[in-house]
Amino acid sequence: MNKRTEAIVLSNTPLNEADLIVTYLTKDSGLIDVFAKSPRKVGSRFGSSLEPLTYSRIAYIGREQSNLPRLIQSDIIRPFHSLRESYRLFSVLSEALELTKRILPKHLPQRGPFQLLLSLLLSIESGKDERKQLIYYKLKLLKLSGFAPGLQHCVRCGKETSRFQLNEGALLCGDCSEGDGDYIEIEQRIKGLYNYLLKIRPAVLDRVKIEDSSLTGLERVINSHINYNIIERKLNTHEFLSSLKRG
Numbered sequence: 393m394n395k396r397t398e399a400i401v402l403s404n405t406p407l408n409e410a411d412l413i414v415t416y417l418t419k420d421s422g423l424i425d426v427f428a429k430s431p432r433k434v435g436s437r438f439g440s441s442l443e444p445l446t447y448s449r450i451a452y453i454g455r456e457q458s459n460l461p462r463l464i465q466s467d468i469i470r471p472f473h474s475l476r477e478s479y480r481l482f483s484v485l486s487e488a489l490e491l492t493k494r495i496l497p498k499h500l501p502q503r504g505p506f507q508l509l510l511s512l513l514l515s516i517e518s519g520k521d522e523r524k525q526l527i528y529y530k531l532k533l534l535k536l537s538g539f540a541p542g543l544q545h546c547v548r549c550g551k552e553t554s555r556f557q558l559n560e561g562a563l564l565c566g567d568c569s570e571g572d573g574d575y576i577e578i579e580q581r582i583k584g585l586y587n588y589l590l591k592i593r594p595a596v597l598d599r600v601k602i603e604d605s606s607l608t609g610l611e612r613v614i615n616s617h618i619n620y621n622i623i624e625r626k627l628n629t630h631e632f633l634s635s636l637k638r639g
């Protein structure tokens with residue numbers, strides 16, 4: 393089966409001497425891995441189109457659910473050179489790409505994440521504040537993938553609380569929390585900012601002014617939640633599965 397779609401490169405991993413496995417976020421098939429034959433050879437028809445962040449129109453063959461479909465065409469729509477050339481911007485975006493790879497299931501045809509990532513790249517390329525754009529991207533991606541914590545009330549009893557219990561990924565008041573798992577206190581204004589940003593569209597974000605201290609507060613909550621519940625948990629699952637294979 394021959395499939396065509398628009399796609400953004402999240403990463404590429406060398407395989408054998410000259411081949412690559414390219415991880416894409418696609419417009420029509422979500423997150424996919426494809427096999428690219430010999431792109432690392434001089435004069436490859438894929439040229440520089442497999443660099444992370446590149447936005448292309450691609451074609452591949454093979455069933456998506458089979459191990460690795462094979463890339464047969466990749467034409468650049470927008471290279472996003474300037475984003476790769478700036479160390480600062482590329483570091484910011486690497487965080488976004490890594491989270492995207494970890495949080496989304498493979499082969500889930502869902503357009504939201506693709507549009508969100510494209511909008512992030514275009515905004516940062518046009519010089520918009522990358523810190524604000526990145527936190528907005530993280531929030532929206534958490535929401536689209538079902539990992540956005542509700543920051544209103546205690547999830548058990550509904551009481552007002554500022555206590556964000558990390559292992560629950562949720563607000564949990566002192567009475568309802570069992571034991572002494574890690575938690576952080578969230579100020580009311582940070583909750584307000586979080587709930588507001590989750591609601592608005594990217595076009596509205598441009599007109600929103602966020603104080604540095606609020607941005608820092610929000611980053612602390614979101615990054616802790618991501619590290620605790622998405623990055624570390626998945627790593628542990630991965631290590632557990634590897635140990636089963638070894639054993």
Ligand SMILES: [Zn+2]
Pocket residue numbers: 546547548549550551564565566567568569
């Ligand atoms: Zn409670």
